[in-house]
Amino acid sequence: MCGIVGYAGRRQAAPILLEGLKKLEYRGYDSAGVAVLDNGTLHVMKRAGSVEGLAPAKSFAGNVGIGHTRWATHGAPTEENAHPHIFGRIALVHNGIIENMKQLKEECLERGETFISETDSEVIAHLLDFCYEGDILAALKKTAARLSGSLALAVISLEEPQRIALARRASPLVVGRAEDGVYLASDIPAIAAKGMKVYALGENEFALLDGKEAHFYAEDGREIEKKPLDYAVEEDVPEKKGFRHFMRKEMSEIPLSIANTQQILRSYPKISALREVLCHAEYIHIVACGTAYHSGLCAKVAFETRARIPVEVAVASEYRYRDPVIQRNTLVIAVSQSGETADTLAAAELAKRSGATLLAVTNVRYSSLARLSDLVLFTAAGREIAVAATKSFNAQLTLLFALAEELAMAKGRGGCGAELFSLPELAQRALASSEEVRAWTPHFLSAKSVFFLGRGADYCVALEGSLKLKEISYLPSEGYPAGELKHGTLALIEKGTPVVAILTSSRLAEKTMNAVHETYARGAKVFLVTSLPEYRKREEILSSVLIPDIGEIYSPVLSVIPLQALAYYVSVARGNDPDKPRNLAKSVTVE
Numbered sequence: 214m215c216g217i218v219g220y221a222g223r224r225q226a227a228p229i230l231l232e233g234l235k236k237l238e239y240r241g242y243d244s245a246g247v248a249v250l251d252n253g254t255l256h257v258m259k260r261a262g263s264v265e266g267l268a269p270a271k272s273f274a275g276n277v278g279i280g281h282t283r284w285a286t287h288g289a290p291t292e293e294n295a296h297p298h299i300f301g302r303i304a305l306v307h308n309g310i311i312e313n314m315k316q317l318k319e320e321c322l323e324r325g326e327t328f329i330s331e332t333d334s335e336v337i338a339h340l341l342d343f344c345y346e347g348d349i350l351a352a353l354k355k356t357a358a359r360l361s362g363s364l365a366l367a368v369i370s371l372e373e374p375q376r377i378a379l380a381r382r383a384s385p386l387v388v389g390r391a392e393d394g395v396y397l398a399s400d401i402p403a404i405a406a407k408g409m410k411v412y413a414l415g416e417n418e419f420a421l422l423d424g425k426e427a428h429f430y431a432e433d434g435r436e437i438e439k440k441p442l443d444y445a446v447e448e449d450v451p452e453k454k455g456f457r458h459f460m461r462k463e464m465s466e467i468p469l470s471i472a473n474t475q476q477i478l479r480s481y482p483k484i485s486a487l488r489e490v491l492c493h494a495e496y497i498h499i500v501a502c503g504t505a506y507h508s509g510l511c512a513k514v515a516f517e518t519r520a521r522i523p524v525e526v527a528v529a530s531e532y533r534y535r536d537p538v539i540q541r542n543t544l545v546i547a548v549s550q551s552g553e554t555a556d557t558l559a560a561a562e563l564a565k566r567s568g569a570t571l572l573a574v575t576n577v578r579y580s581s582l583a584r585l586s587d588l589v590l591f592t593a594a595g596r597e598i599a600v601a602a603t604k605s606f607n608a609q610l611t612l613l614f615a616l617a618e619e620l621a622m623a624k625g626r627g628g629c630g631a632e633l634f635s636l637p638e639l640a641q642r643a644l645a646s647s648e649e650v651r652a653w654t655p656h657f658l659s660a661k662s663v664f665f666l667g668r669g670a671d672y673c674v675a676l677e678g679s680l681k682l683k684e685i686s687y688l689p690s691e692g693y694p695a696g697e698l699k700h701g702t703l704a705l706i707e708k709g710t711p712v713v714a715i716l717t718s719s720r721l722a723e724k725t726m727n728a729v730h731e732t733y734a735r736g737a738k739v740f741l742v743t744s745l746p747e748y749r750k751r752e753e754i755l756s757s758v759l760i761p762d763i764g765e766i767y768s769p770v771l772s773v774i775p776l777q778a779l780a781y782y783v784s785v786a787r788g789n790d791p792d793k794p795r796n797l798a799k800s801v802t803v804e
């Protein structure tokens with residue numbers, strides 16, 4: 214899941230490429246590069262590390278260029294492995310994974326060609342040069358037919374100084390037509406400007422940009438007309454606004470993200486279609502990855518408790534290869550902040566092919582998932598820059614919990630009495646008390662492992678707390694069902710092991726405390742996130758944070774906040790950059 218960008222037009226290409234790449238860094242930041250065509254000369258710069266390292270390339274002359282920011286799949290994050298890859302007359306940038314790279318590379322080696330990188334993408338440049346007979350689009354079509362896997366490709370030839378050819382398969386790619394030229398990128402915000410018409414390439418489509426125009430082609434070679442996407446130019450480029458990191462700033466926006474999501478739901482234009490779907494739903498499958506998967510787990514508790522409807526929550530990368538049983542009247546809900554996660558998209562496509570109604574829950578209006586789905590509910594979290602999801606998770610929960618209430622109503626089960634409308638204010642209070650977890654940090658800094666324990670909805674939140682801590686602090690950690698600990702994992706508890714218990718259900722509190730006591734008796738340091746003040750004084754608890762009480766099933770939207778804060782403070786105290794954790798990227802558009 215790298216980011217690609219390109220430009221052909223009247224302006225100097227290099228500054229446009231650098232600006233676009235900066236905006237795409239959320240897709241990968243381990244190396245970057247640009248190539249600019251200047252009347253048959255190719256200026257190239259590649260650097261290991263972030264896009265900032267490319268600053269000297271800003272002075273490259275030339276009106277046509279391509280750029281790339283990389284998240285390493287094949288080969289280490291080095292300068293050699295950075296894109297653009299160049300061979301013969303061809304330069305290219307690629308996002309995706311070529312699955313038959315080994316066999317194609319052998320072919321090239323037999324022809325006596327040599328490779329300078331370990332990437333799968335370099336082989337595409339060799340194939341393209343081999344197929345090239347003066348027409349870059351024709352060469353790209355021939356080459357693409359030989360590639361298995363996923364690709365968003367932008368390709369230039371030294372012999373066609375005004376052109377960029379594009380291909381897309383299972384990796385997003387958009388083209389922008391403006392008065393001064395034609396732009397391309399993995400994602401709209403990287404290029405969008407007022408007055409620009411933006412088009413999304415469809416599956417297996419090609420495009421040719423010639424500096425003035427963009428021509429689009431179907432897989433069979435027919436030229437096709439495209440309708441521009443309906444998108445809004447982001448007026449505000451997200452800034453840290455006085456915060457040290459985006460993650461902390463985005464956490465401060467949780468109450469707003471909840472309030473805005475509630476507002477979107479109140480004015481949802483397709484509410485009657487949604488109610489109709491909910492009325493007929495007999496089974497629900499929720500497919501998602503990572504944090505979004507955890508919001509699906511929290512939603513399952515709410516849907517089943519409130520509407521008594523069976524819910525399966527599946528990790529999308531498993532679901533897509535599992536031949537799932539999709540019965541009549543199954544509603545499949547795909548949850549994805551970005552709406553571009555490759556596995557979630559594949560699972561959603563499978564569900565649709567199998568006849569299920571597909572409902573998307575996403576934060577990005579023009580995303581591939583939104584375009585694919587029968588119904589779309591938007592979370593209004595606003596742009597999230599930090600790799601670790603925070604406010605988007607709270608927004609997903611807000612939306613899914615509201616859906617649980619709609620579903621309960623559709624099934625004739627009445628209101629739950631929980632004050633969901635006051636969530637923004639309660640989240641503000643939870644945020645304020647979360648500052649107390651900062652004092653917990655020293656106990657975590659060099660922990661061998663950390664455990665997050667809970668039951669029911671608290672267990673779902675334990676999983677998210679653990680994921681957050683892992684991804685930005687790099688500490689080994691596990692979210693565990695409190696009652697399951699004694700069946701093996703208790704063996705890992707040692708003197709000083711940090712254990713974080715989540716306790717928001719008076720029904721289950723004593724049961725969770727049994728497990729907490731078992732860890733305490735073995736020397737664990739126990740920290741508590743709770744809405745039940747009476748548990749704060751228990752002898753097992755070293756320190757606790759009190760969050761507002763919103764009832765057991767809807768508590769995750771609040772109880773996760775101190776856990777997000779804990780991950781943040783531990784990450785910073787360990788000297789990490791919580792916004793850009795190692796090995797990760799914000800948008801995972803490869804399998």
Ligand code: F6R
Pocket residue numbers: 502503504505506548549550551552553554557600601602603680681684799800801
């Ligand atoms: C973790 C995180 C990831 C994403 C996952 C799915 O903090 O952000 O686990 O939740 O990659 O991404 P989306 O929601 O864009 O499909």
